[in-house]
Structure formats: structure tokens, C-alpha cells
Amino acid sequence: MKGLGELERSIMDILWAQDTPLTAREVGRLIEDRDLAPTTVMTVLDRLSRKGFLTRTRDGRAWRYQPAASRDAYVAELMLEALDLTGDRDAALTRFARAVSGTEAEILRKALMELEEE
Amino acid sequence: MKGLGELERSIMDILWAQDTPLTAREVGRLIEDRDLAPTTVMTVLDRLSRKGFLTRTRDGRAWRYQPAASRDAYVAELMLEALDLTGDRDAALTRFARAVSGTEAEILRKALMELEEE
DNA sequence: GGGTAGTACTACGTCCCGTAGAGAGGTGGG
DNA sequence: CCCACCTCTCTACGGGACGTAGTACTACCC
Numbered sequence: 157m158k159g160l161g162e163l164e165r166s167i168m169d170i171l172w173a174q175d176t177p178l179t180a181r182e183v184g185r186l187i188e189d190r191d192l193a194p195t196t197v198m199t200v201l202d203r204l205s206r207k208g209f210l211t212r213t214r215d216g217r218a219w220r221y222q223p224a225a226s227r228d229a230y231v232a233e234l235m236l237e238a239l240d241l242t243g244d245r246d247a248a249l250t251r252f253a254r255a256v257s258g259t260e261a262e263i264l265r266k267a268l269m270e271l272e273e274e
Numbered sequence: 275m276k277g278l279g280e281l282e283r284s285i286m287d288i289l290w291a292q293d294t295p296l297t298a299r300e301v302g303r304l305i306e307d308r309d310l311a312p313t314t315v316m317t318v319l320d321r322l323s324r325k326g327f328l329t330r331t332r333d334g335r336a337w338r339y340q341p342a343a344s345r346d347a348y349v350a351e352l353m354l355e356a357l358d359l360t361g362d363r364d365a366a367l368t369r370f371a372r373a374v375s376g377t378e379a380e381i382l383r384k385a386l387m388e389l390e391e392e
Numbered sequence: 393g394g395g396t397a398g399t400a401c402t403a404c405g406t407c408c409c410g411t412a413g414a415g416a417g418g419t420g421g422g
Numbered sequence: 423c424c425c426a427c428c429t430c431t432c433t434a435c436g437g438g439a440c441g442t443a444g445t446a447c448t449a450c451c452c
Contacts, residue, residue, distance in 0.1 A: 159277065161409045165359070180429080183349040198430075203409080213380055217418065217429055219420050227359075232373050233365040234356035238349055239374075241283070241293075246381045249374075253385035255350050256357075256367075263364045267371035268383050279440045299397075314442050316399075321440080335398050335449065 157233060158207065163190075167200055168209060172227040176211065177220035275351060276325065285318055286327060290345040295331065298388035 160168060168185045171178060178186075184197040201221050204210045209230075212219040225233075242248040256264065278286060289296060289303045296304075302315040319339050322328045329350075330337040343351075360366040374382065 158408095163410060175445085183327040185304055192410090193412050194429085195413070199411075200409085219430085224358055228365040228369045229360065231356055231360040232369040234359070235353045235366075235370050236373055238352035238356060241352070242345055243287075244346065245378060247346040248353075249378060250380045250385040251346045251350040252353050253382055254389060255354055260363060260367055263367045264371055265381065265386050265390075267368040268379055268386070269370060272383075276439095281441060310441090311443050312397085313399095313444070317442075318440085320400090324405085337399085 157237060159234075160204075160209070163196075163200055163206055164209075167197070167204065168223065168227075168230075171210065171221060171223050174222075177215075179215065179218045179220055181218070183221070220242035275355060277352075278322075278327070281314075281318055282322060282327075285315070285322065286341065286345075286348075289328065289339060289341050292340075295333075295340035297333065297336045297338055299336075301339070 166187060167169060167183060170183055175253045180201050181194065183201065184194055187197070194210060199220070201210065201212075205212050205221065209224055210221045211224050212221045214220075226229065239248060239252075253264070284305060285301060288301055298316040298319050299312065301309060301319065302312055319328065319330075319337070323330050325338065327342055328339045329342050330339045332338075335381070357363060357366060370378065371382070
């Protein structure tokens with residue numbers, strides 16, 4: 157899939173947190189800590205949509221951007237990708253299971269239960 | 275942690291598959307498909323140990339390299355790192371659980387069971 | 393003592409990403 | 423009607439990571 161850079165991730169975070177598509181200007185306004193040129197934001201949005209992380213639709217002359225997938229889907233995919241790197245998926249999964257904290261193990265257990273029931 | 279490049283990963287794969295530390299020359303001999311200069315292999319081994327993926331010990335004038343951690347540990351860590359990217363760990367975990375195939379769900383379940391017993 | 397092996401250091405091209413300017417083409421206010 | 427402005431697209435530059443390798447030096451074996 158290819159990872160994201162730091163600014164790219166910040167921008168995805170903003171868009172993931174929103175429930176409506178945003179224009180470049182709006183995204184720029186939401187990045188408070190950094191003082192970025194408007195074109196910088198536009199460039200990154202463009203790259204992100206080129207990479208398939210965002211979809212965009214016209215709104216007058218402007219584009220409105222929104223995530224192509226949810227953050228959870230993105231994270232889950234990253235995790236699966238990591239898992240694909242191993243030769244021994246079982247060992248890696250076992251190790252992963254041991255590494256998650258108690259509460260999270262509980263979540264996993266519950267999700268797996270529901271799976272089983274279906 | 276930072277990811278690995280393609281050649282770096284190939285070399286890690288070779289070392290992970292081995293149970294004894296190897297010299298640069300030995301690693302080079304085990305990369306059959308590519309015809310790399312010996313110095314290339316040495317450079318990459320050096321970078322990998324600088325990054326903490328390998329440890330090395332002297333053997334005469336040569337260095338012997340071995341992985342600092344198992345491949346499973348590496349993969350598990352990558353997965354945890356991906357998980358850290360989300361704001362909602364539960365949602366991501368649930369999604370992940372749904373995404374793994376049946377056999378793997380079984381593995382996870384078993385690992386979690388054992389955890390519970392401890 | 394010359395080939396071989398091994399090291400350390402340096403280097404170059406490429407690609408990704410953060411960052412942004414230049415230029416083009418609408419758009420609304422005075 | 424023209425100017426200021428918004429937004430777009432295109433192009434670019436600098437830094438860092440990585441693949442790749444050359445060079446220069448040392449040590450060892452025969």
C-alpha cells in the first residue's frame with residue numbers, strides 16, 4: 157500500500173475526523189500548528205488522492221476531498237501487510253496476541269467470538 | 275521503528291532463516307538472484323546494524339551478523355505500530371479480527387485463550 | 393610478496409515527501 | 423469594466439533513505 161509521510165498523515169487525520177468533504181482551504185485552516193502555504197496543502201491533497209487515499213469531487217472551481225476508506229480500515233490493512241512480511245504467520249500472530257494489553261485482548265476476543273457466531 | 279527497504283529486507287530474511295551469525299561474504303553468496311558487489315552487501319549490513327536490526331561480533335577480521343530480534347517480534351512490533359496510528363484502537367482491532375482468515379482467526383483465538391489461562 | 397578477503401569511508405542516482413512559487417483562469421466588488 | 427482574489431495545475435528544490443558500488447588500506451595465506 158505504501159506508507160504516509162508526516163504531513164500526509166496529519167491531513168488524513170483531519171479528514172478522518174470530519175464527516176463532510178473539505179476543500180484545501182478548509183483543511184489548511186484546520187492545521188493550526190504549522191503555517192503552511194495554501195499550495196502546500198493542495199499539493200499534499202493532490203498526492204493523497206493520486207495515491208488512492210482520498211476521493212475528490214468538484215464544488216464550483218474547488219475540489220472537496222474525503223477519505224477513500226476509514227482510518228480503521230487503513231490501520232487494519234497496515235496490520236495485515238505487516239503480517240504478510242513473515243514466513244510464519246502463526247508465530248507472528250501468537251506473538252502479537254501476547255503483546256496486546258489486557259483490555260485489547262478482550263476486544264479481540266469479543267470480535268473473534270462474534271465472527272464465530274456468524 | 276522505521277521500515278526496511280527491499281534489499282534490506284532480503285538480507286534480513288536470509289539472516290532470520292539462519293541459526294548462526296553470518297559474515298558479509300556468506301550473506302552475499304546466499305543472495306543468488308542478484309549479482310551484488312561485496313561492498314554493497316557490507317554497506318547494507320552495516321546500515322542494518324546501525325539501525326539496530328542486527329548485532330555483530332568480531333570473527334578474526336570479519337564481522338558476523340545476526341538479527342537483534344526474531345522476525346516474529348519484528349512483525350508483531352510493526353503491527354502494534356500500525357495499531358498506534360489509530361485514535362480508536364478498539365474499532366481497528368475489531369476490523370482486523372474480521373479481516374484475518376478463518377485459520378488465522380483460530381490461531382489468534384488459541385493464543386488469546388492461553389493468555390487468559392496465565 | 394602477491395592475490396584474496398575484509399574493513400572503513402565516500403559517493404552517486406533515485407525516489408519520496410515537505411514545501412512552495414509561477415502562471416492561468418474564473419468571480420465578485422467597486 | 424477592471425482589479426484583487428481564489429483556486430487550480432505544473433514545476434521545482436532540498437533533504438533523507440536506500441540501492442549500489444568504488445577506493446584505499448590492512449592482514450593473512452601460500
